[in-house]
Amino acid sequence: MSIWVMMAVLGAAFLHALWNSLLKVGASRMGAMVILSIGEVPIGLAVALAMPPLDWQVAPWVLGAGCAHFFYKLFLTYAYERGDLSRVYPIARGSAPLVVGLASPFFLPDVISPMEFAGIAVLGAGILLMAQGVFASGENRRLIPYALGSACATACYTLIDGQGARVAGDAVAYIAWVFVVDGVFFAVGMLAWKGFDVLPRQGRAWGIGMIAAAASYGAYAVSVWAMTIAPIAVVAALRETSILFAVLIGWLAFGERMTRGKALAALVIVGGVMLTRL
Template sequence: MSATIFLAVMFAAFLHAGWNALVKTGGDKFQAMFILSTSQGAMGLLMALVLPMPQGQVWLWLLASGLVHSLYKFFLTSAYEHGDLSRVYPIARGLAPMLVALVGVFFLSDQLSVLEYVGIAALGCGIIAMARGVFSNGESQHMLRFAFASALMTACYSLIDGLGARAAGDATVFVAWMFLIDGVIFGSWALWRRGPSVLSARRRVWLRGCMAGGASLGAYWIAVWAMTQAPIALVTALRETSILFAVLIGVVVFREKFDRAKAAATVLIVGGVVLTRI
């Protein structure tokens, strides 16, 4: 991997942690996620206008992906309503690859190496340790169920998007329409749930939400580009440094508590993800 690709992937990891931080900051996190989703939907529409239309069964994959992505955003937003960025993000981001790996073993006949089994064990220990910190530090226990649900949705859309992009034969087409459909689903649901009040945000809130949407899209596309230039396993493992960025942002920017237990759990989660992806 060249220095250029390495720095690009690191920047993508930072962008991913960054858009989560932008959603976390401020009072109304649901409104911030609504703005992120609608801005992404607009970006997806612009891309879709110059790309071919999906065909046949691809629409089923796209609808499933859009629905699951919207559920993921709801659960993630709810988790941030109840917990710290440095607690929620490692659990939500770390549990997903473990679930995908286990699904691959039991349902897709994937073969795991010894290192991957070690990685899954490390992930499990790290997530248990991170979740245990909620009880020992008197944090809201509601955060856990939302963080776990968010991780489950991440694992689901990872599998759906992978299979859907294969069915489409063009990852760019699939992603563009997925962003558009996700924006329509989440945006419509947010309007139904909150009414017009979800639109009544100050200019800086809209700016922050649009920045988050752009960061999310940028992080995804940098990763896709990097996977065409370097080994996919290496790129995906390097992307998980976003967990470290999220913890750092939480501690430095939001002044969240960072003790030895959280540090050890973070190291286990990052190490476990890397081992399952190399």
Template sequence: MSLTVFLAVLAAAFLHASWNALLRLGGSKIQAMAMLSCTEIVIGLAIVASRPLPAPGAWKWLAATTVAQVAYKFFLARAYEEGDLSRVYPLARGTAPMLVALVTAVFALDHIAATGYLGIAVLGCGILFMARGVFTDGESRKMLPFAAGSAIATASYTLIDGIGGRVSGDVVAYVGWLLLFSGAGFAGGMVALRGPGLIRGQSARAWLTAGLAATISYIAYAVSIWAMTRAPIALVAVLRETSILFAVLIGWLAFGERMTRAKALAAGLIVAGVVMTRI
């Protein structure tokens, strides 16, 4: 992985943590995710109108990732309704790189050096240690199944989009169609289940926040998929999980969540794992 790709993925990780923090603002997280998805439709339409169509082979991957992305949004929003950013985020994001590495190794999708796998293992230990508070600090465990569902969906769309982006011929267009399909799928599904009142009559500030989160999300994901066309999918997926470190810092500084010694140690393991993936 080149230094340019490395730094680009780190920036994408920070942006990913930032839009998750924006989702934590306000009341219903399902409502916030539905509004974000509505603005994703607008962004997606603007992108696809100015880009050529993806290669024919990309459409099956777009269909598959739409299902995975809609599931991811639902599980993530429900998890945030039950837990803090600094706990949900590590659980939701943390196991995905291990799943991705396992699949890429079994199916020989990419070559990863031994130090890369060792870095993945160290990072995984840091992530698990970061999430331990849900079991030891008396925090709500209701978000566990939703966080697990989000992790599985994350691993699924990471693999799908790593391949889809490579065959699309245009990563920007690919992500534009992804936003359009997944935004329509989630927003339409939630409005059908909960009624149009879910998004009707919301303030301009709420829509501005949703639009900002959607824009940041698009930039972060477009950079990540681009990186997957330049470096092994599993290593990019692992490096993206440094967003966990950013999320913990945002939770501490912006939301007043506790910064304990255990969190600091876990953050150190995460950084060590990232460094090892660069060796």
């Protein structure tokens, strides 16, 4: 992985932490996620229509990704309703790169070196250390199954998207169509289930939701583009540095506690990232 690809993935990691943090501002978590999903549709369409059309053989990958994203958003929303950004985010994101790393030798053509596997393992250990406060601090443990469900969905769409973008031959166009399908699936599904009362009435909530949608697209597109030119498991691990950004946002913006445990976990995560570069 080149230094430029690494920097691009780190930028995507910041955008991912940013849009997650915006879900905690103002509206209900579910309402914010529905707004974000609605905002994804015009963004995806605008990009998709400006690109050459994709072959129909990409359609199963796009639909599969849309389904995986539906469950990712659903589990993540319920987890955020029960816990802080700096607790839910590490658990939700932490298990995914380990699952991808273990699955990639069986399902993907990428060759992962022993050092890269070590980096993924260290990164996962740091993320788990970051999340230990759920038990140590007596926080709401009901967030855990939802956060783990989100992690499993993340692993699924990571594997789907990495291959789907390669089949498409155009990561930007592929992601655009995934955004359209993802946004329609989640918005329509939640409105059918929860009713229109789930939608916030405040203009500020809609503005924040649209900003979150744009940040989500940027984070997602860069990550999947990187997966087309670098090993999927390594990209998946590197982008989990978004946890560092999420912890800082939680501390500086939401007043969440910065403990020694969080600081130590942050150092372990950085160590894992460095191992993926050796």
